[in-house]
């Protein structure tokens with residue numbers, strides 16, 4: 001319903017300027033993300049890497065409009081979203097963004113097809129053709145009436161990806177999408193991401209998975225809430241453990 | 243596959259079937275109690291009204307004693323160890339305002355199977371009180387004649403003109419008439435001429451009660467006062483029937499208010515159960531709420547989702563409760579009959595559409611109140627915090 005309609009085809013999908021987020025924890029405030037500035041162009045595949053607790057999820061939540069930044073500005077598809085009210089962010093998530101989680105986040109009481117249809121339901125639409133199309137795309141047509149607990153981990157993540165694509169987002173955000181999967185299943189998910197990216201979808205993925213990170217066209221490395229390097233292009237350098 | 247709010251809510255009951263079942267049962271029990279109570283209240287009032295109409299009398303004159311027992315006697319037939327002197331009848335008849343005074347001598351013969359034969363000695367005065375009676379044949383006048391209630395005639399398989407033996411009465415009797423079914427206690431009575439009954443029951447010159455019809459029912463209080471003031475007034479209990487019925491109803495009313503309070507509290511407790519169950523669901527599904535918010539659910543959508551769960555639970559509970567109440571009404575009826583000091587012959591407990599709708603409405607109101615707090619809480623969750631919550635299921 002809301003296909004990307006940038007004024008110029010090469011305009012960045014994401015423009016972050018001095019993006020910061022701090023959380024109050026007792027009497028002190030924890031700066032989970034400090035002064036991050038970067039851009040993500042259309043059809044880019046970006047991996048966010050860094051040690052645990054470095055602020056990757058915090059950054060992804062800001063990009064996904066799940067949260068408002070403490071300071072700095074964020075533009076998505078040319079729109080400044082840093083000052084948006086809660087309702088505006090909700091609408092943006094619904095119509096323009098797709099989310100994939102480590103824990104899949106499927107609703108256990110609904111069938112695969114119903115899960116995939118949820119974003120359209122929240123947009124007060126119904127598009128069974130789109131559901132069929134997406135299930136076909138992720139190879140779950142035969143599983144449409146199954147409930148999540150009847151699926152393997154890889155199948156659940158495929159269903160979750162189909163659901164994230166339901167409302168034709170301009171940007172797909174994934175937080176450790178292979179974190180709960182074995183390496184073989186993980187690489188099949190990676191393959192799916194590659195295909196989606198090749199079809200023009202902009203992807204930002206938080207990951208600890210080296211092969212997923214190296215598959216990305218660019219890596220944003222974050223440490224203690226600070227963006228320490230933005231490595232454009234591939235091949236990526238191998239990274240030692242910290 | 244078209245999603246809808248109530249469908250989503252209904253499917254949620256599958257996640258915790260046990261909890262949903264227990265919560266639903268709470269509502270069902272409370273609604274069943276409420277529905278039975280309301281049905282009984284209506285049935286009882288209607289039944290009393292019908293009894294009064296069928297009796298045809300405004301005032302009942304009985305020997306000194308408990309007026310409730312007296313009413314039971316006159317209405318349903320029983321033995322009563324006290325008697326009125328036959329001479330009182332003339333005195334009652336002479337009171338201004340009395341249109342008809344019908345004397346009666348009643349005797350009950352219990353049977354081994356728990357039923358009883360009720361014999362009523364009466365005069366043709368009784369006919370003036372019973373405009374609704376349809377007799378096939380006529381009222382008995384000769385010594386050996388009887389008039390049978392419809393049920394008695396059916397059980398004996400006798401019709402007008404036949405003769406029959408009654409084990410509690412000496413000698414054969416000729417059936418002068420058979421009453422068409424009245425729906426009341428008269429159907430189970432055997433009517434004899436008063437003199438015959440006094441002879442057979444060995445109570446010459448005595449009566450068990452006198453049924454009095456007034457010229458003007460509006461002058462009830464005056465007539466009652468005059469009856470109480472007459473010479474025989476000291477030995478008689480003058481029972482104004484409308485008052486009696488009102489007293490019975492008032493007595494029942496007090497009990498019913500008490501029972502209504504219990505049902506109401508049960509409903510509130512069940513509502514608290516629903517609230518609690520949905521609140522637990524909100525806590526358990528916090529992360530899922532975060533996911534739904536990420537997919538684009540607004541706070542209003544989340545509110546609606548959980549509010550609908552409460553409504554679905556209450557509605558399903560109410561429907562179950564109503565089905566139970568309808569199915570159990572027969573049992574409730576006989577249970578009540580055994581315990582009530584006085585119960586009309588008509589059906590006491592019958593679930594009517596009005597009562598069912600009222601119960602359903604209460605359950606829906608309760609559901610929307612019970613769901614409000616959990617739904618509001620769920621809708622207030624910050625998506626960022628909710629998504630970090632540990633998995634509940």
Ligand SMILES: Nc1ncnc2c1ncn2[C@@H]1O[C@H](COP(=O)(O)OP(=O)(O)OP(=O)(O)O)[C@@H](O)[C@H]1O
Pocket residue numbers: 023024025030031032050051052053054055056057058059626627630
């Ligand atoms: N809601 C919150 N309230 C308080 N502190 C928070 C909150 N969310 C994150 N933090 C803190 O911010 C820092 C960054 O957290 P974040 O979840 O972004 O890390 P991460 O890089 O995603 O880690 P991991 O790889 O373990 O998922 C951490 O120190 C964390 O404790």
Ligand SMILES: [Mg+2]
Pocket residue numbers: 056057058175
């Ligand atoms: Mg994280």
